[in-house]
Amino acid sequence: MPGSAVVPQVLESRTRDRVLQAIGERGPVTASALADDLGLTVPAVRRHLENLTDAGLIDERVIAAATGRGRGRPARSYVLSDGGHQALDSDYDHLATEALRFLSQEAGDDAVRRFAESRVGALEQRYAVELAAAGTDTTARVDALVAALTRDGFAASARPVGRTGATATAAPAGLSGIQLCQGHCPVQHAAREFPQFCDAETDAFSRLLGVHVQRLATLAHGDHVCTTFVPTTEGSTR
Incomplete structure (x- = not known):
């Protein structure tokens, strides 16, 4: 059935949104930490991270290797990019503002x-x-x-x-x-x-x-x- 092919795509999109939201709340955060928080496998999280990076919604940071870590893939963490901030703000912040307006009108x-x-x-x-x-x-x-x-x-x-000597930087006078x-x-x-x-x-x-x-x-x-x-x-x- 044509509709059956749409369901996995919708679920995939919702999971990607959950990953993006979690990075916004916890970033910088690693793939393994995201997997633990969201109840996903690390490979599944990495797939979403690659898609979000390609879309310009998150940025990748290399974590300094701890002493004795040895060779292998360097640890990486993820944060929202400017585009990621805008993407989240457009959905969640507008809803929050509407809710606050309602609260103000109803309760002051x-x-x-x-x-x-x-x-x-x-x-x-x-x-x-x-x-x-x-x-x-x-x-x-x-x-x-x-x-x-x-x-x-x-x-x-x-x-x-x-x-600083005779120079004053941005601070209240004195x-x-x-x-x-x-x-x-x-x-x-x-x-x-x-x-x-x-x-x-x-x-x-x-x-x-x-x-x-x-x-x-x-x-x-x-x-x-x-x-x-x-x-x-x-x-x-x-």
Whole structure:
């Protein structure tokens, strides 16, 4: 029957979408980790990875070989490409925005705020353990936060800012500190209409780092990266 040939194609497409979504949530992630998460065989995952790479939706990264690993195929991990971000955003973020509009209309903006805080709170609980292991030094805690954010697909980085001799870099006047950047936001389009998500994340960063941080730029407002200033000058610690 003609229709019977369509079923495998539909199932194949849905599985490929699941692989793409998992990479967006967990990238960088290996084929074996994806197979474990999705209940698939590694060869099946690799087939989808090849198709997604050919389509320009994911990028491949070579993982540095561990000591004693020996010869063989180098370990590789996968992250979303710019095209992959756009593909996911077009489907999932529009649906999320519609749901948030409905929630706002039915229960008010405070309900949206509580939802945003609940969503960010789940990340905060996981990150708190890692930051606690980093100790009390603000710089070390920022490094731990960057590592956690990058692992979860936020493309995070950090660099010192403030006074360097007579030169001042991008920081609030009279302060020196760290500029924490996030190159990807999974709720970018929703946050454009509902800033409660950015506010909840900023508050969570303050609690995790133990200092009052300041959000300077966001992807949701059209900036090329989310930027948060973390003070390290005396008196910044809560």
